[in-house]
């Protein structure tokens with residue numbers, strides 16, 4: 083990955099605390115977030131791939147977590163990062179309450195294309211967000227690859243009147259993203275397309291940029307194998323980026339902030355999706371990285387022993403995560419050997 087040495091496995095396991103934190107609103111179909119906090123020599127780090135991810139994918143998250151905990155990070159170019167409000171796939175009535183958790187945010191990202199919902203629900207939610215925000219606010223959507231090309235084109239035409247900042251991952255594949263962009267250009271609807279899963283879940287994270295399938299990239303520090311690796315992707319892709327979270331605790335958010343702080347000014351495409359601690363009902367530090375005046379000061383808050391204890395996972399879940407770390411660590415050792 084970044085080519086920097088891995089700490090010994092026993093050191094990693096000794097540094098690990100497993101937590102289960104409830105979400106305030108269902109997000110990605112989950113109502114709890116499990117995470118491993120790692121007390122590294124450079125500061126706390128977080129390993130929190132979603133439970134359904136396989137070892138090959140989760141191993142890249144481990145590489146990111148170990149890099150942040152055990153290695154110095156690139157220089158910072160700014161000390162405050164503007165963030166967007168993140169609106170889960172809720173009913174329109176719930177929108178003002180969600181937005182209130184993101185004080186001062188002038189950009190909102192709205193989840194759409196949720197399984198079991200329809201376009202009318204998406205339109206109603208985006209309308210509720212537009213109405214709750216002032217005229218200059220930016221509104222983005224994120225479909226998490228949930229639409230076919232035809233559905234995406236229909237939806238983006240229906241949503242065009244809300245003047246979207248961009249549409250994140252409207253369809254699952256790079257080829258579909260290209261088809262959506264072509265169809266929209268042909269119909270005179272101008273909506274920028276952002277790639278998220280096409281970067282962080284792809285074998286080749288640059289392919290989406292090379293194919294001209296996206297106007298900007300969403301970058302997540304942990305899933306991309308760490309900050310240096312993510313910066314390498316930015317340099318190669320040459321597209322503007324927005325840094326976002328994977329619904330992390332404040333420790334994972336600190337890593338995202340640090341990535342955002344390291345980006346060249348001309349490549350930062352607006353507010354980052356790093357305000358999501360506001361969607362959790364608990365945290366692992368007393369200094370939670372929540373938005374204030376629409377931004378978060380870049381910092382690395384200390385783990386709080388009492389909070390780690392309060393949110394401590396069951397012994398079964400703890401054992402599961404420790405096994406997962408062992409398996410993912412093996413994958414990283416094999417990858418390092420293959421590179422030589």
Ligand SMILES: O=C(O)CCC(=O)c1ccccc1C(=O)O
Nearest residue numbers: 168191226326327328329355358
């Ligand atoms: O970007 C944001 O506003 C918040 C982060 C977010 O949406 C997210 C959080 C967890 C998993 C996936 C995603 C996503 O961007 O698709």
Ligand SMILES: [Mg+2]
Nearest residue numbers: 224226250278
């Ligand atoms: Mg996304």
